Amino acid sequence: MLTPLVSVLLLLGLLITLFGAVRRVRLWRQGKPFAVNVWAGLSNIPRRYLGDLHNVVAREKATAHMHVATAGGFVAAMVMLSIIYLLGINSGAMYLLALIACMVMLLGAQLVAGRRRSAPAHLSTGPWVRLPKSLKVFAGTFLLVSIFGLLGIDNLPSILLVLLGVAMIAGMGEMLLGMTWGGPMKHAFAGALHLAFHPRPERFGGGQSTGLRPLDLTEPHLGVDKPTDFHWNQLLGFDACVQCGRCEKACPAFAAGQPLNPKKLIQDMVVGMTGSSTASYHGSVHPGQEPQLGEKAVCGGPERSLxxxxxxxxxxxSCTTCRACVEECPMMIEHVDAIVDLRRYLTLEQGATPGKGPDMLENLIATDNPNGHPPQQRNNWAVDLHIPLLADVKQVDVLLWVGDGAFDMRNQRTLRALVTLLQRAKVDFAVLGNEELDCGDLARRLGDEATFQRLARANINTLSKYRFKRIVTADPHAFHLLKNEYPDFTGNYSVYHHTQLLAELVAQESLKLEPVRDLSVTYHDPCYLGRYNGGYEPPRSLLRAIGIEIKEMERSGYRSRCCGGGGGAPVTDITGKRRIPDMRMDDVRETGAEIVVVACPQCSLMLEGVVEPRPEVRDIAELLLEALPQQTRYLQAAEEEAS
Incomplete structure (x- = not known):
């Protein structure tokens, strides 16, 4: 009898899957507590899956169609089969719907097989190679079962019943048991719950959540050394990895031949969590690196140091904290959070910051800036610009946050250009001068949370003495911290990047610009302005305002390649086969542009560090300065000469 066989095997498969789910949840719960709203989270799964997750998947249209057919067909088939064989509702319409669902899934399985036949290098191999076959076995077997049901055939020859039973066991073994016991389909179960209990629920529905969370410095153990040091829903997130390799493809450090492969990093976390000596990762590796998991058995353990x-x-x-991996991940895994947690342990517990890191952190402690410049020289760059000090005026519309560009001659040009533009637009602004300390970005990204928190609190204490409507800065890293990370320490401000304020002034006609001479220009998106804060349009609107048609790089916008200057990467200086800024300059050269416009002091320094001949590097404020009307520029020159 076919019906009893299907009912028994389906029920048995679901029970074993449920038992595996309990086991899997217990693995995740070894992590540190993290409060979640269980029912609200579960109810949000459909919306987050169909909306946020598929918005990322749909960036590759063929993959999106494949995923919709395979996943949608499987879910629909399981629902219909459960109704028919477990609830006993077995009308012809039900069998027909099950048949259609299995056909859709079979089509998706064929698309998966086609993708695997010409798999790109970043796509994992190993057990993933057999996935198309498992999908086909499941879909094909239950397609046949649905046909028998639709035709009213229940009594089958014993040999056919045996064959169908074996096929059902094989199909359900990968599709159901694999979800909770381990295998390629594990991402489906863990991924759904990851959407429900995500560490950053603010990301869903089009929101942004990119600020690092504070570390409680009173805890006896700081940072992450072993899997149980992560929060439990971080462990859940690692288990959700589908090993699609989009993070690997986007990572600038991996492309430069450095040790970081974000996909392998996440799988290392899974191995550490499970303690499994049977690895599940098969992917790209640079020559000379250690063999990947799957080639060499690696034992972990939840209480063993990673x-x-x-x-x-x-x-x-190696990580530049550019968030390219996070932006590309369809499962919305937070790679950068995990990396910074690991760095916090290495820096605070082990004192093992590499390269020039220890010197930079000592300078921050001694002089409040990473390069050890005398603090009293912070305002020397502006001595002839007659900028009011906030300490003198007490109240102002705009506080100009200068940042550490004040100590660098290259970035002083940007600051001077910005000041001139603000003055010509008659903006009421002032600076803190020597009262301004480093914002703490470098310390925090290097894992020195203690130094970061000291700097943040000191800056917030200074700002509390004055009144201003908003803060403006030309440094996206300072912009990000002041806007997104200082609020955790009671520093709540309206913060603008200089391109945002300048775009507003141009739109209001407070800042009048003229078209510049014909220039061949491309624009480089800074990571901390773009991916971290969605600041893609203001810089482009400014360039259009002065008559420039941008020659966009292939990797621009949310897919912009990092310059290599974030996350303390220039300080730790992990060697690779190439330098990240050299690769970015190659992207620039491909456009044929003579000038690459930037909007970040780190980007200026990194790209100007590329050996010439190369395109010229200009900050957007410097370019806008050239677009001031001739009369204004003559007045400016006269005023500077008189002063």
Whole structure:
């Protein structure tokens, strides 16, 4: 009898899957507590899956169609089969719907097989190669079962019943048991719950959540050394990895031949969590690196240090914190949070910051800036610009946050250009002068949370003495911290990047510009302005306002390649085959542009560090300065000469 066989096997498969789910949840719950609203989270799964997750998947149209057919067909088939064989509602319409669902899934399985036949290098192999076959076995078997049901055929020859039973067991073994016991389909179960209990629920529905969370410095153990140091829903997120390799493809450090592969990093976390000596990762590796998991058995354990034979510290220090991996991840995994947590342990517990890191952190402690410049020289760049000090005026519309560009001659040009533009637009602004301290970005990204919190609190204490409507800065890193991370320490401000304010002034006609001479220009999106804060349009609107048609790089906007200057990467200086800024300059050269416009002091320094001949590097404020009307420029020159 076919019906009893299907009912028994389906029920048995679901029960074993449920038992595996309990086991899997217990693995995740070994992590640190993290409060979630269980029912609200579960109810949000459909919306987050169909909306946020598929918005990322749909960036690759063929993959999106494949995923909709396979996942949608499987879910629909399981629902219909459960109704028919477990609830006993077995009308012809039900069998027909089950048949259609299996056909859709079979089509999706064929698309999966086609993708695997010409798999790109970033797509994982190993057990993933057999996935199309498993999908076809499941879909094909229950397609046949649905046909028999639709035709009213229940009595089958014993040999056919045996064959169908074996096929059902094989199909359900990968599709159901694999969801909770381990295998390629594990991402479906963990991924759904990851959407429900995400560490950053603010990301869903079009929101942004990119600020690092504060570390409680009173805890006896700081940072992450072993899997149980992560929050439990971070462990859940690692388990949701589908090993699609989009993060690997986007990572500038991996492309430069450095030790970091974000996909492998996440799988290392899974191995550490499960303690499994049977690895599940098969992917790209640079020559000379250690063999990937799957080629070499690696034992982990939830209470064992991740740095004991599983994770090389250089992997963690290679990251530029550009969030390209996070932006590309369809499962919305937070790679950067995990990396900074690991860095916090290495820096605060082990004192193992590499390269020039220890010197920079000592300078921050001694002089409140990473390069050890005398603090009293912070305002020297502006001595002839007659900028009011906030300490003198007490109240102002705009506080100009200068940042550490004040100590660098290259970036002083940008600041001077910005000041001139603000003065010509008659903006009421002032600076803190020597009262301004480093914002703490470098310390925090290097894992020195203690130094960051000291700097943040000191700056917030200074700002509390004055009144201003908003803060403006030309440094996206300072912009991000002041806007998104200082609020955790009671520093709540309206913060603008200089391109945002300048775009507003141009739109209001407070700042009048003229078209510049014909220029061949491309624009480089800073990571901390773009991916971290969605600031893609204001810089482009400014360039259009002065008559420039941008020659966009292939990797621009949310897919912009990092310059290599974030996350303390220039400080830790992990070697690779190439330099990240050299690769970015190659992107620039491909456009044929003579000028690459930037909007970040780090980007200026990194790209100007590329060996010439190369396109000229200009900050957007410097370019706008050239677009001031001739009369204004003559007045400016006369005023500077008189002063």
């Amino acid at each position: 740095f004991e034979g599983l994770l090389d510290p250089d992997t963690v220090w």
